[in-house]
Amino acid sequence: MSKIIVRGGRRLTGTVKVSGAKNSVLPILAASLLASEGESVIHDVPLLDDVITIQKVLSSLGAGLTYQSETMRIHASQLTAVEAPYDLVRKMRASFLVMGPLLARLGSAKIYLPGGCAIGTRPIDQHLKGFEAMGAEINLGQGCIEAKINGRLRGAKIYLDVASVGATENIMMAAALAEGTTTIENAAKEPEIVDLANYLNAMGAKVRGAGTGLIRIEGVQSLKGAVHTVIPDRVEAGTYIIAAAITGGDVYVEGAIADHLAPVISKLQEMGVEIREGDNGLHVKAEGPLRSVDVKTLPHPGFPTDMQSQMMALLMVSEGTSVVTETVFENRFMHVEEFNKLQGQIKVEGRSAIVNGNTPLVGAKVCATDLRAGAALICAALRAEGESEITGTHHVDRGYVDLAKKLGSLGAEIRREEETVVLPQEESVAELISEINQEVAAMASTETAEQASADASYKREKEIPVLKVQPTWA
Numbered sequence: 001m002s003k004i005i006v007r008g009g010r011r012l013t014g015t016v017k018v019s020g021a022k023n024s025v026l027p028i029l030a031a032s033l034l035a036s037e038g039e040s041v042i043h044d045v046p047l048l049d050d051v052i053t054i055q056k057v058l059s060s061l062g063a064g065l066t067y068q069s070e071t072m073r074i075h076a077s078q079l080t081a082v083e084a085p086y087d088l089v090r091k092m093r094a095s096f097l098v099m100g101p102l103l104a105r106l107g108s109a110k111i112y113l114p115g116g117c118a119i120g121t122r123p124i125d126q127h128l129k130g131f132e133a134m135g136a137e138i139n140l141g142q143g144c145i146e147a148k149i150n151g152r153l154r155g156a157k158i159y160l161d162v163a164s165v166g167a168t169e170n171i172m173m174a175a176a177l178a179e180g181t182t183t184i185e186n187a188a189k190e191p192e193i194v195d196l197a198n199y200l201n202a203m204g205a206k207v208r209g210a211g212t213g214l215i216r217i218e219g220v221q222s223l224k225g226a227v228h229t230v231i232p233d234r235v236e237a238g239t240y241i242i243a244a245a246i247t248g249g250d251v252y253v254e255g256a257i258a259d260h261l262a263p264v265i266s267k268l269q270e271m272g273v274e275i276r277e278g279d280n281g282l283h284v285k286a287e288g289p290l291r292s293v294d295v296k297t298l299p300h301p302g303f304p305t306d307m308q309s310q311m312m313a314l315l316m317v318s319e320g321t322s323v324v325t326e327t328v329f330e331n332r333f334m335h336v337e338e339f340n341k342l343q344g345q346i347k348v349e350g351r352s353a354i355v356n357g358n359t360p361l362v363g364a365k366v367c368a369t370d371l372r373a374g375a376a377l378i379c380a381a382l383r384a385e386g387e388s389e390i391t392g393t394h395h396v397d398r399g400y401v402d403l404a405k406k407l408g409s410l411g412a413e414i415r416r417e418e419e420t421v422v423l424p425q426e427e428s429v430a431e432l433i434s435e436i437n438q439e440v441a442a443m444a445s446t447e448t449a450e451q452a453s454a455d456a457s458y459k460r461e462k463e464i465p466v467l468k469v470q471p472t473w474a
């Protein structure tokens with residue numbers, strides 16, 4: 001089991017660079033399936049577990065992908081399958097984003113119901129409602145969804161009951177190749193929607209209004225590969241801003257875009273955190289005690305749910321009592337129990353959490369219950385007295401590139417411990433086989449050769465060392 005170990009109390013200083021946005025790159029890579037000719041070249045692709053998962057999904061559908069120096073090249077002219085494998089889709093919710101492109105390109109798709117962080121029930125009814133309005137026939141099989149269309153998808157007027165990010169993206173991608181015009185009303189307005197629209201337009205699509213509640217997509221006959229650079233990750237940037245503030249630090253978050261973080265910045269400034277725009281990033285400084293504020297998560301441009309737990313970490317050490325209300329996901333307070341293990345004083349009442357501030361946090365063993373909860377626990381541990389051990393690091397790896405290393409470079413005392421089974425090197429395998437053969441020969445005089453071989457192999461198998469890798473300090 002991997003873990004991150006933090007010794008709190010260090011003030012963070014220096015510069016940290018933000019990677020490309022996970023929530024942009026996943027739909028963008030899915031959209032690359034729409035290109036029937038040419039190569040797509042996507043820059044600033046972060047090497048995250050989720051990116052590896054979507055890369056495997058696209059490969060399983062027949063796309064050719066290569067990755068080097070944060071650039072992904074994709075060839076999707078020869079797609080060979082319409083079914084995304086269960087083992088990949090269950091790992092990551094965003095795998096469902098290949099449904100729109102597959103329907104538009106190949107006229108059918110079979111996708112298992114998606115997994116991902118357990119922060120709510122997360123239905124996909126709005127995605128399906130959109131595809132049905134465009135003429136697709138949807139069948140719910142055993143744990144999977146099959147969609148097909150005779151001929152081409154047709155443009156339609158679609159009103160989303162909730163401003164879903166994923167549904168807006170999936171419908172936008174499907175509509176890009178539909179016959180006629182599609183409008184999405186009550187569309188999500190997140191910066192990642194705009195990034196996807198920019199990429200689609202570079203491929204030859206006609207998407208207008210992305211970033212507003214009304215998106216209009218005029219379908220075209222075909223799309224081709226395009227070059228695109230992914231926007232910086234606003235949630236990663238926000239996490240470093242909180243890490244700086246909670247340690248009373250002074251950090252430059254390189255690549256952070258103020259406009260994308262407006263609701264977070266304004267709440268932090270209300271609390272007394274100093275945030276100034278630089279040439280290509282944000283200067284963050286926190287001196288003296290911070291004030292409590294109330295926070296309510298909402299779709300963009302409201303306060304992002306993906307920053308709720310990190311913000312809660314900061315509110316635990318600010319003066320006064322805060323109320324944090326989660327309106328986007330119904331089960332996104334699992335981190336509260338873990339915060340309380342660090343001696344936090346938080347009580348959940350329905351959709352709100354009452355946070356008693358000014359709490360002296362103390363290190364403890366805690367578990368990341370989802371991706372952002374993991375990051376938030378690390379932020380809290382940076383402030384806590386003594387050592388904390390955070391397990392459940394696989395959640396964190398879905399969305400942060402080298403989190404421990406980047407925090408370490410700002411002066412945090414943080415390290416990651418991996419417990420890995422190291423397979424023997426090729427030479428040692430050869431040595432083992434030769435030793436086994438010698439033992440077989442020696443034993444053959446008293447046993448049958450077959451039995452001797454089995455005994456010796458078994459003995460060796462037991463002896464093959466399982467090495468515990470030494471902790472790598474960041």
Ligand SMILES: CC(=O)N[C@H]1[C@@H](OP(=O)(O)OP(=O)(O)OC[C@H]2O[C@@H](n3ccc(=O)[nH]c3=O)[C@H](O)[C@@H]2O)O[C@H](CO)[C@@H](O)[C@@H]1O
Pocket residue numbers: 022023024026093094120121122123124125126127128162163164165166167188192299305306328329330
């Ligand atoms: C890969 C990605 O981009 N993930 C982000 C995306 O997730 P995701 O796209 O899954 O989130 P949605 O915007 O779709 O979900 C928002 C709300 O709408 C509900 N809903 C959604 C779809 C649907 O068909 N029916 C329905 O009722 C959900 O249960 C949730 O309560 O936006 C979330 C909200 O900002 C973020 O937390 C996630 O980090």
Ligand SMILES: C=C(OP(=O)(O)O)C(=O)O
Pocket residue numbers: 023093094116117119306371372399
């Ligand atoms: C909830 C998140 O991601 P996903 O939608 O991929 O589960 C997140 O990024 O915080």
